[in-house]
Amino acid sequence: MAGTLKAEWHKWWATVVINWRRLLAYKLNFLLLVIGPVLVFFFIRYQVWAGIYRLEGVDTLQGYTFEQMLAYQVWVMIVGFLALGFNGMNLAEEIRLGRISSYLLYPFGFWPFQMASFLAFQGLQLLVATVTLLAVWAMGWVQLQPLALLQGFSLAACVGLFWFQANFVIGILAFWLEETWVLRVMLVTLSQFFSGALIPLELFPKALAQALHWLPFPYLTYMPVKVFMGTYTGSLWQAFAVLLLWTLLVFGLARVVWRQGIHNYTGAGI
Template identity: 30%
Template structure:
């Protein structure tokens, strides 16, 4: 465990040294949030309520999803692709520990500052009376942690595709679009027709955005939290298995080219 801790601590130090990247990321999210809030407030100008949401409730939801989008970004998707493209992956392969474990330590280290920023924002929202952390519980914490692990594994699976894909840059706007449509970052997914909404809410994108937000708002029952946690665990298992398959086959391809 010591090597992973060293990698984790080093990544935290890097994050503290280059805080401007976090600041610019937050500013970008705030600008996107401002546009989304403007659109929804324009809609609410003609109606006081939309399927149970008032303008204040919708605003609180959108602010929370904006915070979640900071934590569940796609920035870690491209670490492996950069190593493959530069031909420097071999330096990691000779180390006496797992590359996946190394990547997880880097991922968690990169999230420390983001977690601090989000926690501070949540406390401010709570103090202002916004519906946040209404039902904070170990089950909610377990759901958030499981979804964060799923975000890492999804990124690992996408990164493993770099053994075959030359251009990885389209993945970033694609991920942003899927989060907007399926993650609930532009509208709550329970506004969708039930037949569509139930399917969409079982996707990883919904877990990253809509489900985390509703959990923090205390809008999910204990039964719903348990169901979403089960879905998250299943997705984690599926992504871990798929990553191992892609890693083994991709590594053979990499070694054949660079051997």
């Protein structure tokens, strides 16, 4: 039993390591992946909110001062680093062109391979997030509180797990669909809006904000951001529970879809 566990651990770790090697093989590509969100932050989010406050000629918007809004947007970026993986992006193509055939032959499952690849990417993202966070903290844009950081990182890890599983399900729909990117764009757009990544949920109509509490969306950005900021007043347990429930639901869905999909797989291209 211990031997099997050790062998499994070696497989997971070797997959993580090989993914690091792959990610770092193209240094410029990796650099762009890392600094892309930072550039977006400075050139778009910062400018947009600075413009809004200037044009409106106000000091606060729904209780947010410009500095608080800036801090909110910084944390959105950090949560993005921690939770949004890029797994599943190429999954559909790999299925359609029959590239997953190789993975079906290895004595290591396809899901564990994808999961380990995701963890490898998130490991690097954690490093990037930490460096970015230290830089903005040094600039005085955010405040760091140990307990809030611990809770925020834990919640963000759960969000990452949910996103991974959701992307996985969408990716393996390629067993039936030619392209799955439309579905991914729809999900990302919906979640961007309803998760508070674009505007804080306080600016939403009250009824809608209430209803959203039972959907995964607010937990994907808004909640972790508020937790990181130390201003979250709701139940942290509820946040973890709702998120975990949705993750389990999507996990179950992935199992069903995979089982059916692999039955339909034709292994095109070999």
